[in-house]
Amino acid sequence: MTKPVVALKSVVIRFAGDSGDGMQLTGDRFTMDTASLGNDLSTLPNFPAEIRAPQGTLPGVSSFQLHFADHHVLTAGDAPDVLVAMNPAALKANIKELPKGAMLIVDKDEFTTRNLQKVGYETNPLEDGSLDGYSIHAIPLTSLTVGALAEVEISKKDAERSKNMFALGLLTWMYHRPTESTIKFLEAKFGKKPDILKANLLAYNAGWNYGETTEDFANTYEIAPAKMPAGKYKNISGNQALAHGLIAGAQQSGLQLFLGSYPITPASDILHELSKHKKFNVITFQAEDEIAAVGAALGASYGGALGVTTTSGPGIALKSEMIGLAVMLELPLIIIDVQRGGPSTGLPTKTEQADLLQVMFGRNGECPAVVIAASQPSDCFAMSLEAIRIATTYRVPVFYLSDGYIANGSEPWKIPNVSELPDLKVEFARTQENFLPYDRDPKTLARPWAIPGTKGLEHRIGGIEKADKTGAISYEPKNHDFMVRTRQAKIDNVEVPDLHxxxxxxxxxxxxxxxxxxxxxxxxxxxxxxxxxxxxxxxxxxxxxxxxxxxxxxxxxxxxxxxxxxxxxxxxxxxxxxxxxxxxxxxxxxxxxxxxxxxxxxxxxxxxx
Amino acid sequence: MADIALTKKDFTSDQEVRWCPGCGDYSILSTMQSFLPEMGVPRENIVFISGIGCSSRFPYYLETFGVHSVHGRAPAVASGLAIARPDLSIFVITGDGDALSIGGNHLIHAMRRNVELKILLFNNRIYGLTKGQYSPTSEKGKITKSTPIGSLDTPFNPISLALGAEASFVARSVDSDRKHLTEVLRAATAHKGSALVEIYQNCPIFNDGAFDSVKDPSTKEGSLLQMVHGQPIKSAKYGVVKNDLHFEVKPLDQINEVDIIIHDAHHPDPSYAYALSRLSGSELEHVPVGYSAMLLDRVTHHWSTPNLMK
The missing domain is CATH 3.40.50.920 (Rossmann fold)
Incomplete structure (x- = not known):
């Protein structure tokens, strides 16, 4: 039995469930399979800050939205065409954004009196007519999953946990996505737990077969590949693209990449990614706190490495004094702020752009620094290169702003040829007579990058105001005025491309x-x-x-x-x-x-x- | 090794030293300038990194590389440099406020990571640069500008703290004893990994005489318990003997010479060094001086070592 195939130009799917239901993984897998078909796409993961909020409650709902199309995609989509709701909480949290006529797939098994009460449903929305106008598919996802796993020797709880794979299998069938990469992924993830692997594979297949055999679904859908400039593409999140850009840029500069970082949402994935790449001369240092993270990065820069620190808004607040020192020492330093909702702890997993004034002005004294910002997940690669260019050319701290939306969201990224990457080669100061640590390049106003180990360049620097050229401690009024203006002029003088x-x-x-x-x-x-x-x-x-x-x-x-x-x-x-x-x-x-x-x-x- | 043997003068920078007359920092600086040539490390491969405070001006006066960094954060800056540049010899210069108060967190983590840093903690038991507030090592009841009825806080014992933070080398010396301080610096720089050296340092302006009990000729012989490897731990009048789980200090005429603990500077169990560290109470009646370089099975925090580069 072959069902009719309907061609669509674009689709927005939202997977929603409990934070323990594996919705991010499900969305991520569907995205990868979609990317491999050549659709353009954009994603929006949206999850609570709590790792496991109370089960079945509204605060515990986690969702993942994917917009994919046969043409250029700019956002993850305003409203879903398809909502997969794994429980009443997921339905309640998301139904407001679902336009009438959209497809709604729910796990009927989860619509128990208790679960309905937990989120304040007095009657079952699947039965009370409140969902009229939607194309509803109420499927007993949990029991179908458990039934499909009868032959596997695992607990009922473990069997139920595979239901996200059932849902993924069903959607994979419905949108003609390939299954190979998800099967490979599951094999790699659960290779050491054969029963769990088997359960996931069975559930995935059962979901696919359910779509194929049941009469509940009349059609399947196809979305042709998008026309994109020729090249090799990889689906990439902003945090990944940013990390890859740092590695590529450090290689182009010939510098060791030193990341000092303290874990913080939503920036930690950059630390995770960079920690995998020691073979590219990357050192990652998980510091005891935000201050030590930036301090170590600055120490590494002083030693001739490319010092980078990654954080979010609250971390910037802690790092401010050390960044002030970096401004005084006039050394390259990249400070990445993946912004999240603030102030204070704010909304750790949600996006916001409210750190701009903090990075512009949040330091004592006249303390200018460069500020750049990425615009899309894939743009994070290019902006990493720019951060490195500016920091090393002008020997200044560069704030590089991202945010939760582009950090966790993903889209196809055209992998560049190494030959297309800019030359970022760096020159350190060489042994010389009468070395002046604060003598400046007339064009860039950068001072020499004089690293320890270079004979004859021994010098002392610090946060106290320095005399022009010699860098010796100076409290002289005119000199301070001159140095303050010079540090500002150096930032004002940074060359950036014209606005298009x-x-x-x-x-x-x-x-x-x-x-x-x-x-x-x-x-x-x-x-x-x-x-x-x-x-x-x-x-x-x-x-x-x-x-x-x-x-x-x-x-x-x-x-x-x-x-x-x-x-x-x-x-x-x-x-x-x-x-x-x-x-x-x-x-x-x-x-x-x-x-x-x-x-x-x-x-x-x-x-x- | 340096091409030509360097001298103290080679390590003296052109900067005018600006500590108060009589400050203990002068003698520490002079001892360091005299000691550095002996290390045999070229000047350009030596870096002094300090925090903020009187002692933290130290790097300006040495003809090496130097960074006067942020209050309390020198161990953090130095850790980044040490990890990126394992070829350098790095000293951290800090004080009791800098290291133990505002920078306590960085100090303990530098110790536990065993970063290749030699941390010299100038302990004057007072805040000098801010003009005389009590510090984390000030004795209980100390009257200062910020504690007019006497401080209520129990002071840190820096050596005990370092051992609690998994330090692999701890030592104590006194600013005015150049010979002893030189020996301690020699041992610290020979040690692989992080080293904490506490140096009792007199502040003649805000805490003058804080260490008289270990400096005054009339009491010094009794109070300074010399820890010399392979030698009994004792002063001219007292010896250290075992007492149940601990050590205690007893007058020599009340104990048998054979019962005095023989110092094992490489005792593998840090509890040994910890027990010794507890002998110096707040009043400094008895102060063990010397070092313990524990032979612990620890790697130093060098991420560039080949086995971690895979």
Whole structure:
């Protein structure tokens, strides 16, 4: 029996369940299988900070959304076309965002009186008509899984835990995804536990077969591969791309990569990834705290390595004093801030862009540093190279901003040829007479990188103000004024590419100007607006300190500039202060990326207003 | 090895030394400048890293590489440098406030990792640079600007603390005893791994005389218990003997010479060094000086070692 195949241009699927149900793994596997088919895609994992929140409750719901298409994909999608809800809590937490007509797959077994009560359902939504208008598939997922595993000698609990693989198998069948890589993945993961492996494989197959044999599903769906520039692609998360970029850049610079890090969500995956690559001359040092992490990185930079530290907002707060020292020592240092909801502990697993002003100004004294930001998961690779270029050329601390959305989200990334990578070779100071540690390169204003072990360059430096050229302690008023201005001039002088403006007709009145992970949602909104006949321009800032040199002209050209930010207007504040431009700030801090629809609506308000 | 034998002068920088007259730091600096040539390490391969405080100005006065870093964080900066550059000889210069108060966390972790660092803790039992507040080693009841009715806090014993943090080398010496301090520095630099050297250091301005009991000729002979490998641990008047699980100090005329503990500087069990460290009470009536370089089965924290590079 072959079921009719319906061709679709794009699909958004959301897997939702208890945080112990393996939804991230399920989503991740479906994504990998989708990437291997050549669809373009974008993902949005969304999970609680608690490792195992109380079972079956709303705070314990974890979800993974995947948008894949036969064309270029810019976001993980506003609303799902398909929601897989593994229990009543997952249904309740997600149903509001499911448009009528969408497909809803639920595990009927989990809709018990007790589970319904836990989340405040007085009647069973599967029976009370409240889900009318959806295409509902209420499947006894748990019991079907347990039944399929009858022959495996494992506990009922272990058998039930395989139900995510049943769901994955079903969706894999429905969307014609290949099964080989997931089978390989399971074999590698559970190779040492043959019973668990067998259970997972059986459940996966049972899910696939269920789709094939049951009459519950009339159709299957196909999404043709997307047309993408020729090359080899890999599906990659922002954190992975960032780590790979650091390794590639360190190799291009000829430097040892030294990561000093303290575990923190959502940055820890960079530490995990880099710790696997010692053969590329990478040292990872899990420090006792955030301060030691950046301190060790700075110590390594002083010794001639490429010092990097990774963290999130609360970690930046702790590192500030050491970053101040790095500004004084004028050594290369890369500080990666994978932003999350704040303030304080805030929303550890959710995204936000509210650390911008902290990294710009959160230090004592006049303490300038470079600030750059990645715009998409795949962009994290290129921006790592940029962070290294700037830090080593100018011998300055570089703040490199990412956030939870691009760190955990993934998309296809075109693997570059090594020959395409920039030359980042670094020169240390050589033995010389009358060495002056704070003599500067006239072009970059960088001081020499004089590393221990070089005869004749012995010198002492520290956080106390230094005399120009000699670096000796100086409390002289004019010298301090000069050094403060020089450190600022050095940052202002950093060369960054001009801001590119996408304005096809060249006569738009409205410019969308964003930074960081809002790129996808803004670009998606711009697509919609243009297809509706509106004229809008888009530009995206990756360099925030210093700003691109043409930014003032760009701002002057457009009467109306909208800046959407997942904060209360931090970039807008900087733009207004520097360019006296009345930016139209559009903000939300829900811990989630902007939806395309809300940005379209905001833009229409501006266009018509 | 250096091409030409270096001298003390070669290790003296052109910077004017700016400690208060009579500060114990002068004699430590002078001892260090005299000792460095003996190490046989070229100047460019030696790095002094300090935190903040009076003692932390030390690196400026040595003609080597030096970093005056952030308050309490010198062990962190030095750890990064030591791990990235195992070819260097690195000293951390710190004080009792810097190492034990604001930087306590970094100190203990540097010890447990056994990073190749020689940490010299100048203990003057007071905050000097901030002008006279009590420190984590100030004795209980100490009256200072911030403790007008006397401090309530129990002081740290830096050696006991280091041993609790899994240090593999601990030592104590006194600023004014150049010969002894030199011997301790020699042992510390010969040790593979991290070393903590506590140096009693007089602050003539805010805590003058804090170590008189170990310096005054009339009491010094009785209070300084010399720990010399293979020799009985004793002063001119007292000896260290076993007492149940512990050691105790007894007047020589009340004990048999044969009962005095013979110092084993390489005792594999840190409890031995710990028991010795407990003999120095807050009043410094009896102070063991010398070192314990434990032969522990520990790797030093060198991530670049070939077996970790795979």
């Amino acid at each position: 403006v996408d304005d096809p007709t060249g006569d738009a009145n409205v410019l969308f100007l964003g930074w960081g992970s809002t790129f996808g949602p803004i670009a998606s909104a711009v697509e919609v607006l243009r297809s509706n006949g509106e004229k809008v321009a888009q530009a995206h800032l990756k360099y925030i300190n210093p700003f691109p040199k043409n930014l003032g002209d760009v701002l002057n050209k457009y009467p109306k500039v909208i800046t959407p930010e997942m904060n209360l207007g931090q970039l807008a504040l900087l733009l207004r202060a520097k360019y006296l431009k009345d930016i139209i700030s559009y903000n939300q801090v829900r811990g989630l990326p902007f939806s395309t629809a809300e940005l379209v609506e905001a833009a229409m308000g501006v266009i018509n207003g």
